[in-house]
Amino acid sequence: MTQEVDGDFKPERWVFLGQSPSKPNSFRWRDEAGQVLHFGKVKGRIPGGIYTVQVHRCGAEDMSAMQDPSWTGERAEDAAAIQLTAKRVEDAHRRKAMEKNTSRMADIDEALAPLLELAAPLLTADRETLLAYVTRKVWAQPTRR
Numbered sequence: 001m002t003q004e005v006d007g008d009f010k011p012e013r014w015v016f017l018g019q020s021p022s023k024p025n026s027f028r029w030r031d032e033a034g035q036v037l038h039f040g041k042v043k044g045r046i047p048g049g050i051y052t053v054q055v056h057r058c059g060a061e062d063m064s065a066m067q068d069p070s071w072t073g074e075r076a077e078d079a080a081a082i083q084l085t086a087k088r089v090e091d092a093h094r095r096k097a098m099e100k101n102t103s104r105m106a107d108i109d110e111a112l113a114p115l116l117e118l119a120a121p122l123l124t125a126d127r128e129t130l131l132a133y134v135t136r137k138v139w140a141q142p143t144r145r
Contacts, residue, residue: 009054009066015076016044016051016069018086024093029053030076041067047086048079 017028020038027044029037042065044051051069076082115134119127 008056010056011052012055013072014051014053014069015082016047016049017082018047019089019093021089021092024097031055037063037065039065042069044069044071046071046075048076048082050074050076 012032014032014037015030017030017036020026020028023038026038026040027042029039029042029044031037042053050072052072053069054066055063056065057063115130119130122130
């Protein structure tokens with residue numbers, strides 16, 4: 001912990017806790033003092049794993065960490081509980097994403113309903129022509145974000 005890397009960055013041993021429950025693009029860590037920290041780009045691979053993280057601290061509250069922590073090959077004493085919690089958080093994020101996707105698909109189904117009524121009496125060749133026409137129109141539209 002006394003070795004200095006890249007200016008004021010010093011190595012610390014942190015435990016990776018997994019994704020943040022409230023933000024799927026944020027990752028939780030527990031530092032040597034037991035404080036839980038959130039970072040958007042600093043990610044580990046193994047919840048409960050102990051990593052060496054290069055950290056720059058400016059006072060008690062202000063800090064930054066380099067993005068590439070290295071796994072020490074060790075696990076925290078409470079690694080099993082951390083992994084279980086991380087799995088539950090990942091499952092919750094996955095469920096939420098699926099619900100959001102289902103909602104989007106319902107909106108698309110509603111918008112397609114009149115087109116499906118129009119296509120119902122058409123023969124196969126006419127349906128293919130209609131599909132090609134609609135596809136060209138969709139791709140011709142500029143993308144909005």
